[in-house]
Amino acid sequence: MKISTKQAHFSSPLYLESGRILEPYTIAYETYGELNSDNSNVILVCHALSGSHQAAGKADGSNKVGWWDDLIGDGKAVDTTKYFVICTNVLGSCFGSTCPMSDNYPSHQPFRLKFPVLTIKDMVKAQMLLLSSLGIYKLKAIIGGSMGGMQALQFAVEYPNLSEHIVSLAATDETRAWAIAFNKVAIEAIRQDPRFQDGNYEKDAFLENGLSGLAIGRIAGHISYLSPKSMDKKFARDYVSNDGLFELFGRYEVERYMEYNTANFSKYFDPLSYLYIVKAINTFSLQRGYDSKEEAISRIKSDIHLISFSSDYLFFPSEMKEFHELLIANNISSTYEDVQSDYGHDAFLVEVNKFEDKIRTILK
Amino acid sequence: MKISTKQAHFSSPLYLESGRILEPYTIAYETYGELNSDNSNVILVCHALSGSHQAAGKADGSNKVGWWDDLIGDGKAVDTTKYFVICTNVLGSCFGSTCPMSDNYPSHQPFRLKFPVLTIKDMVKAQMLLLSSLGIYKLKAIIGGSMGGMQALQFAVEYPNLSEHIVSLAATDETRAWAIAFNKVAIEAIRQDPRFQDGNYEKDAFLENGLSGLAIGRIAGHISYLSPKSMDKKFARDYVSNDGLFELFGRYEVERYMEYNTANFSKYFDPLSYLYIVKAINTFSLQRGYDSKEEAISRIKSDIHLISFSSDYLFFPSEMKEFHELLIANNISSTYEDVQSDYGHDAFLVEVNKFEDKIRTILK
Numbered sequence: 001m002k003i004s005t006k007q008a009h010f011s012s013p014l015y016l017e018s019g020r021i022l023e024p025y026t027i028a029y030e031t032y033g034e035l036n037s038d039n040s041n042v043i044l045v046c047h048a049l050s051g052s053h054q055a056a057g058k059a060d061g062s063n064k065v066g067w068w069d070d071l072i073g074d075g076k077a078v079d080t081t082k083y084f085v086i087c088t089n090v091l092g093s094c095f096g097s098t099c100p101m102s103d104n105y106p107s108h109q110p111f112r113l114k115f116p117v118l119t120i121k122d123m124v125k126a127q128m129l130l131l132s133s134l135g136i137y138k139l140k141a142i143i144g145g146s147m148g149g150m151q152a153l154q155f156a157v158e159y160p161n162l163s164e165h166i167v168s169l170a171a172t173d174e175t176r177a178w179a180i181a182f183n184k185v186a187i188e189a190i191r192q193d194p195r196f197q198d199g200n201y202e203k204d205a206f207l208e209n210g211l212s213g214l215a216i217g218r219i220a221g222h223i224s225y226l227s228p229k230s231m232d233k234k235f236a237r238d239y240v241s242n243d244g245l246f247e248l249f250g251r252y253e254v255e256r257y258m259e260y261n262t263a264n265f266s267k268y269f270d271p272l273s274y275l276y277i278v279k280a281i282n283t284f285s286l287q288r289g290y291d292s293k294e295e296a297i298s299r300i301k302s303d304i305h306l307i308s309f310s311s312d313y314l315f316f317p318s319e320m321k322e323f324h325e326l327l328i329a330n331n332i333s334s335t336y337e338d339v340q341s342d343y344g345h346d347a348f349l350v351e352v353n354k355f356e357d358k359i360r361t362i363l364k
Numbered sequence: 365m366k367i368s369t370k371q372a373h374f375s376s377p378l379y380l381e382s383g384r385i386l387e388p389y390t391i392a393y394e395t396y397g398e399l400n401s402d403n404s405n406v407i408l409v410c411h412a413l414s415g416s417h418q419a420a421g422k423a424d425g426s427n428k429v430g431w432w433d434d435l436i437g438d439g440k441a442v443d444t445t446k447y448f449v450i451c452t453n454v455l456g457s458c459f460g461s462t463c464p465m466s467d468n469y470p471s472h473q474p475f476r477l478k479f480p481v482l483t484i485k486d487m488v489k490a491q492m493l494l495l496s497s498l499g500i501y502k503l504k505a506i507i508g509g510s511m512g513g514m515q516a517l518q519f520a521v522e523y524p525n526l527s528e529h530i531v532s533l534a535a536t537d538e539t540r541a542w543a544i545a546f547n548k549v550a551i552e553a554i555r556q557d558p559r560f561q562d563g564n565y566e567k568d569a570f571l572e573n574g575l576s577g578l579a580i581g582r583i584a585g586h587i588s589y590l591s592p593k594s595m596d597k598k599f600a601r602d603y604v605s606n607d608g609l610f611e612l613f614g615r616y617e618v619e620r621y622m623e624y625n626t627a628n629f630s631k632y633f634d635p636l637s638y639l640y641i642v643k644a645i646n647t648f649s650l651q652r653g654y655d656s657k658e659e660a661i662s663r664i665k666s667d668i669h670l671i672s673f674s675s676d677y678l679f680f681p682s683e684m685k686e687f688h689e690l691l692i693a694n695n696i697s698s699t700y701e702d703v704q705s706d707y708g709h710d711a712f713l714v715e716v717n718k719f720e721d722k723i724r725t726i727l728k
Contacts, residue, residue: 176595
């Protein structure tokens with residue numbers, strides 16, 4: 001599989017949903033496989049909150065494999081011998097696209113809290129402009145999970161002629177209070193960490209130790225990505241063997257897992273990017289900008305495919321199911337499947353074997 | 365209804381499950397109604413993590429009504445014209461019982477992090493000793509919700525002859541990884557708040573502004589006390605009307621609710637008490653100290669009554685149901701009811717009308 005990692009620089013203004021403008025801006029992206037002669041074999045993949053454009057394989061210089069490598073590759077469900085797959089780093093994220101720590105042109109100072117609020121619609125628009133700049137005007141499919149699934153749906157509404165298929169996994173049509181509440185933990189934990197300094201931290205301040213506020217907020221995130229059953233299976237009530245049970249800060253294995261993963265995360269993920277992306281997730285509603293949800297979805301021309309996971313405690317299957325029923329009631333092509341899984345929200349990443357056949361069928 | 369608020373001081377040693385000793389110690393408690401001549405009309409009520417001994421009515425000098433006032437009072441399901449109801453502040457809590465900020469006798473310095481780790485078994489033992497000191501050796505019932513429900517079950521195992529009935533609501537027989545993970549947010553948020561100073565904060569340091577670490581941790585708590593449906597009903601996707609939607613820190617109503625409630629909480633609840641009580645919840649397992657869960661429950665002589673709430677996202681109905689089935693399989697008297705409610709874990713506090721008849725029937 002041929003992998004290319006690139007950055008596209010745009011000097012034209014990007015008009016944001018907030019009314020603000022981003023100019024210039026950069027989109028980092030990675031491609032897998034080869035574009036055919038009439039640019040008709042393109043699939044766009046969209047990442048989640050903490051993901052990046054490194055979706056598959058292992059690009060030169062990278063030390064880890066892409067987050068959806070089980071799904072994308074030669075002979076895999078998203079077959080890179082047939083398709084040219086593109087994944088961009090969303091606007092606002094800290095892996096090469098324009099983000100709060102980018103220079104606030106023409107100064108060489110980072111935006112920090114002066115960065116404009118972004119929405120899922122903005123992220124999608126930036127990707128659309130990237131596709132146009134590459135001469136790609138028609139996609140076979142747009143596929144995404146979690147926040148990536150939100151983007152896929154937003155594409156369907158905003159750019160009805162763009163993609164034949166839209167596949168949205170472990171997502172929702174509008175973020176509910178439950179998910180916003182989980183994000184609130186991260187927002188407050190980051191803001192109230194004195195090292196965050198209202199966003200005015202040194203650029204490399206957290207490389208070594210991470211920002212504890214982000215790590216704390218991320219614990220809440222991890223809870224919502226797992227499920228009671230997956231935690232029972234993974235951790236039971238096992239105690240860290242050399243921690244005293246009657247020591248106040250002695251830990252259960254689930255606590256050690258949370259500490260380890262979140263501390264690591266807070267060393268490589270920028271806290272400002274986290275705040276901005278979480279804000280985009282919170283404000284996500286397909287309806288915004290239209291008189292009603294019906295008006296929004298009436299624009300859709302793609303075939304919609306919704307996949308939920310039975311143990312998803314962040315975006316519940318009922319949300320996808322209700323949205324599917326609304327689509328059908330409005331004569332919009334939609335399929336819906338609730339994949340039985342114990343892995344919670346994370347199932348879209350870790351149980352690819354449970355839905356890859358469905359994606360194969362869609363792309364056939 | 366006659367209300368008495370008291371403190372009992374014990375100069376004898378309290379032997380804790382950890383092997384450590386607390387001496388002397390104090391238990392704050394409140395009573396409702398009147399003790400009959402043969403001390404046979406007593407009901408013990410046990411509170412949850414953030415509760416206190418102020419369970420019903422409004423004691424002299426108190427500015428708020430007890431946390432289970434809907435349930436306890438003259439003519440109510442726990443009828444104080446018939447029963448003498450006792451509620452103690454659990455050991456470790458900050459409302460008058462011995463806790464981490466109590467003097468580490470014989471010094472006049474608070475224990476702080478030198479306070480011994482407490483368990484639910486310890487909390488129950490201290491209440492047992494209080495009852496004995498009052499000449500009460502037999503109870504009509506022990507009733508508790510959440511951590512109070514854990515205490516009720518622990519009483520059943522440790523002191524089989526004490527109570528005729530055990531009523532445990534919104535609880536579990538052992539804390540699962542899911543609940544421990546929610547508590548982990550609070551533990552880390554408190555510990556990593558620089559104002560916490562490893563427990564060496566000024567005694568009244570948080571009265572005015574609260575400890576933000578506790579407030580942050582408490583957001584995770586509130587998520588687990590509510591449910592997706594109750595949040596949809598209460599908050600929908602309503603935005604705080606004067607917060608700009610495209611302001612980074614503009615808030616949804618659910619975010620304002622979290623801020624408001626947790627900020628308040630962090631002004632009156634001691635963060636060290638929170639850490640110690642959360643530890644007791646995490647380590648709760650009826651089985652500990654016995655070869656098996658079966659051995660533990662084989663001791664039970666009381667009639668057990670388990671009540672779960674269908675939308676409880678902290679201690680899931682399945683946990684109570686499985687425990688009920690285990691009791692029945694071991695020929696222990698048990699009833700189980702899953703109360704249909706949208707209010708999540710908090711239903712045991714806010715939907716008393718849904719289970720008061722059941723409690724009336726039990727006490728008849």
